[in-house]
Amino acid sequence: MLKKFVFLSLITLTYTASIAQNITTPTYLDETKPVEQRVQDALSRMTLEEKVAMLHAQSKFSSAGVPRLGIPEFWTTDGPHGVRAEVKWDEWDQAGWTNDSIVAFPALTALAATWNKKMSWNYGKALGEEARYRKKDILLGPGINIYRTPLNGRNFEYMGEDPYLTSKMAVPYIQGVQSNGVATSVKHFAFNNQEMFRHTSNVKVDDRAMYEIYLPAFKAAVTEGDSWTIMGAYDKYKDQYSSQNQYLLNDILKGEWNYKGVVISDWGAVNNTEQAIKNGLDLEFGSWTNGLSAGTKNAYDNYYLAQPYLNLIKSGKVGTKELDDKVSRLLNLAYKTTMNKNKPFGSIASEEHKTVAKQVGEEGIVLLKNDKNILPIDLNKVKTIAVIGENAIKMMTVGGGSSSLKAKYEILPLDGIKSRFAKEAEVKFARGYVGDPRGEYNGVKSGQDLKDDRPADVLLNEAVDLAKKSDFVIFVGGLNKSDHQDAEGADRKSYGLPYNQDNLIAALTKANKNFAVVLVSGNAVAMPWVKDVPAIVQAWYLGSEAGHSLASVLSGDTNPSGKLPFTFPVKLEDNAAHRLGEYPGNKEELAAGKGKNQENPINISYNEGIFVGYRWHDTQKIKPQFSFGHGLSYTTFAFGKAKSDKTTMTQDDKITFTFTVKNTGRKAGAEVAQLYIADLKSSVPRPSKELKGFEKVFLNPGEEKEVSITIDKTALSFFDADKHSWVAEPGDFEALIGNASDNIQTKVKFTLQ
Incomplete structure (x- = not known):
């Protein structure tokens, strides 16, 4: 009997081995194949139901994978300056874990105040390590909305009023986080510049202000930082909600900027299935739907990109072109995060992270x-x-x-x-x-x-x-x-x-x-x-x-x-949004009670246009309490006379400005050399100057260093709304160099042909 059992076992093993030799490993699991080919293979194996299930949340902070194919679920987490504590699956209540305490890093206003790009990368790397250790795949940050009014309750999560500074500080943060195989989700795209009426407002902003002030940091985040996801905002723009907005998501983000990543909704920002399908949203979170009243077991089935989407496809009312695009983006994200076997393990509350938190605080x-x-x-x-x-x-x-x-x-x-x-x-x-x-x-x-x-x-x-x-x-x-x-x-x-x-x-x-x-x-x-x-x-x-x-x-x-x-204005009325624009909304509509619900949104007009922060104060010569870029030291610094490598530049050329910074005091310290550009004669109104370069210089007492900052025509350009393009007008410009927007130390004139 024993011999017979052994004989049959050998036959079985031989047969199994012969079958195994003929099984082809699915391309989507074959790491030797290009990611694009692997994505298409995985897509071809998925059912319609599996595809739709990937597009929406399955809990407060997670979305579904495809267990049958070994594609993991995604786990997201707040926030921009520390990994949020665990909450229950379906509720905001704390999960009661004892191992979800983390290092809290300084808020992003403090990080931006360092004006130190290397410090931003260190911050991102440390934060990404904590997120990775906690098994998070998407970090919901950084926040890069522009500081328009000092009354905005969420300004502390953002990086200030200047699009150039925000761009240069956001990009290394993103790269640092994503070096851990954790995606960032830059937010909130776009115009989330106040909290009051954020769910029930319609922002009216001209194209020039949009492209010059409110979009540059987002563009840098996706084109330079390669942020793997981006989060839509709550507010409306052109009467469409930002998380399902044709103009912002399809025309600009995925069209003009050729973004290949994933668009995530802010939590509860979606309210229309057909717009969500067609207008660029890829992944829906936090929609406030009630599954029980709709007769289903799971409220998540009632999300706008869930059963309603599936029903539209099955009824033939919509096709699957958008569906496959959304799922392809999510699968690409998976290969960078959940299915990335080369990502590090991460760490939490380490001595290195504590050091980073302390250093950012000190420098900020x-x-x-x-x-x-x-x-x-x-x-x-x-x-x-x-x-x-x-x-x-x-x-x-x-x-x-x-x-x-x-x-x-x-x-x-x-x-x-x-x-x-x-x-x-x-x-x-x-x-x-x-x-x-x-x-x-x-x-x-x-x-x-x-x-x-x-x-x-x-x-x-x-x-x-x-x-x-x-x-x-x-x-x-x-x-x-x-x-x-x-x-x-x-x-x-x-x-x-x-x-x-x-x-x-x-x-x-x-x-x-x-x-x-x-x-x-x-x-x-x-x-x-x-x-x-x-x-x-x-x-x-x-x-x-x-x-x-x-x-x-x-x-x-x-x-x-x-x-x-x-900028710190002396009084609120010195701020351009309060002097010229509408805050918190149109006065007549406020009086009429608009903005109380989504059926009656309130309009908010950004009448100040491009004149935000120091652009307004400096141009109108309104003395601030403390200016943009201001910050004192326990030592003193002197700027040498700036020189340029040419006096005339062409449209395809670059120009470099060189100057010295010397520590003239008795204590080692750091100075931030700030380069602003002034257009001396323009066909359109322009600010008196705009930040276009900066370098933080560390110096011992008596030490002097040479600093060089190079710009091209993008630093001289304004957005022409009629042409829908950036224009650098020939003429005279001036480079203004100092240590604050109101403390220019040296100037250089030059001409653009």
């Missing part, structure tokens, strides 16, 4: 004002330090919307200051004001309970008394990530500081002249006390290493080198 902090050089704090003279303000003790990694994080740790400003100064000086704290004492957002609990029921005058008097008894006072205030401040879903209600901080600051200026105000925010704020405060520091939201980064700058261990990525 902007020293706005420093009268009599009272900073850095001189410990030969200072033995008692008063730290005042709620933001010194409030966690800022939690809150703000979808970018809220479950950080492994967060060094608070007070803790960072104590850690750095306590051995040499006594550090005491007073609350000063009560803002938002809560410590929970969207199910993530910070563990803090900052409740304090004492009256405001008691808190103020306590702070003033401490200030009078101290050698140095550090006020840490600003905004926070509560609703109507720096937070998704709502805009700020006013330009001023909340929680009566202005009165507290005014009282502290009288109590002690050795006084520094530290603003924690992602937005500009009004400063009625600016002339009375000797030192002002813009500290942003600095993530896990916030306290260490801040203390390093206050102590002088780090020489501040951050520069503002947007």
Whole structure:
């Protein structure tokens, strides 16, 4: 019996082996074949139902693969400055995992303020490693919408007001993230420049402003950064919602820019099946559909690109051309992410990531004002330090919307200051004001309970008394990530500081002249006390290493080198969108109640056109509180006279400007050399100058370096809407070089033939 069993087993093995030799490995699994051929093979093997299933979510943050063919599902995650905590499959509630805590990196305003392209790549690489370790395939960031108004609650997630700076900082971020086999999803394409009415607005912007201000960073992200996905916005443009928009997605993105990647909807941004099919959307997430009322088991089956799409195909009302294009894009994405066997394993909360977070924070902090050089704090003279303000003790990694994080740790400003100064000086704290004492957002609990029921005058008097008894006072205030401040879903209600901080600051200026105000925010704020405060520091939201980064700058261990990525106007009316444009929408329509639902969207006209930020202030000679590109140092720098390699350039030529930057002080530091271009005579209105180049230069005391910046005619061009093309008009131009938009140090004239 045993012999018979062995004999039959041998026959079976031989037969199986002979069959196996005749089986051809599917091309889509054969890594020796070109990806395009593999995609077509996989596409040919998929059923209609499998194709449609790939186009929409299957949970809050995942979409389906094709299990039968071994094609994995996609997992997405927020956000731009840290990997979001896990939520339940069908709900926004926390999943309750114990291994989803991460390093929180500084918000993108802080990254942009470094003006350091290499730092942006380091940031992206570290963030991508954390996403990869958490098995995420698509990171929902970076946010690159233009800073149009200081009231936008989501400005802290973006990179400022200038399309050139945003482009140059976004591209290395994207490349760093994607080096881990994790796709970025640049967002929100396009015109998500305010949170109020974001679901119910129709943006009216002229073509010139669109191409010169609001689209360049997106174009750079996909044509230079090769972002594998891009996210549509909520708002309407030309009466079509951005996530299903013929003009933005088909004509411009996939047409003019020849984009081959995947277009993802923002969560809940889709509302029409036929438009979603035809107008460029590839992957639908977050649609608010109710599966039970529609009689199905799964709400995701009712997404616009789900069963409704399948029904249209089966009824013959639409074909499968768009379907195959969408699935092909998703399969191409899979070969770069989920089916990429060469991607690294990633890492989380590593020492390298903590270092990156700290360095970005240090380089991003902007020293706005420093009268009599009272900073850095001189410990030969200072033995008692008063730290005042709620933001010194409030966690800022939690809150703000979808970018809220479950950080492994967060060094608070007070803790960072104590850690750095306590051995040499006594550090005491007073609350000063009560803002938002809560410590929970969207199910993530910070563990803090900052409740304090004492009256405001008691808190103020306590702070003033401490200030009078101290050698140095550090006020840490600003905004926070509560609703109507720096937070998704709502805009700020006013330009001023909340929680009566202005009165507290005014009282502290009288109590002690050795006084520094530290603003924690992602937005500009009004400063009625600016002339009375000797030192002002813009500290942003600095993530896990916030306290260490801040203390390093206050102590002088780090020489501040951050520069503002947007203008601080003196008052809100100095901002062009508020002076000329419509915010938050058309006044007559506001009065009529429009914007309350998608059936009655409100129009928002960008009447200021191209004159956004410093382009408006500089051209109209409106003095800002602090200018675009502004940022002081603990040392001094001198610019040598700039020269060009030619005085006349042709349309196909390039021109290089060369100049020196010298550290004329006693401390090592970094300066950002900024090159602006002015068109001295134009047939159309143009800003007085526009940023077209920058380099960050690190110098020891007395050291001098030569800097060269090369431009071509694209730096001289404007968008001609009538011709629908970029035009560089022959004539005289001027290169303006300095360290802020309002501090030009040297100029060079040249002519374009």
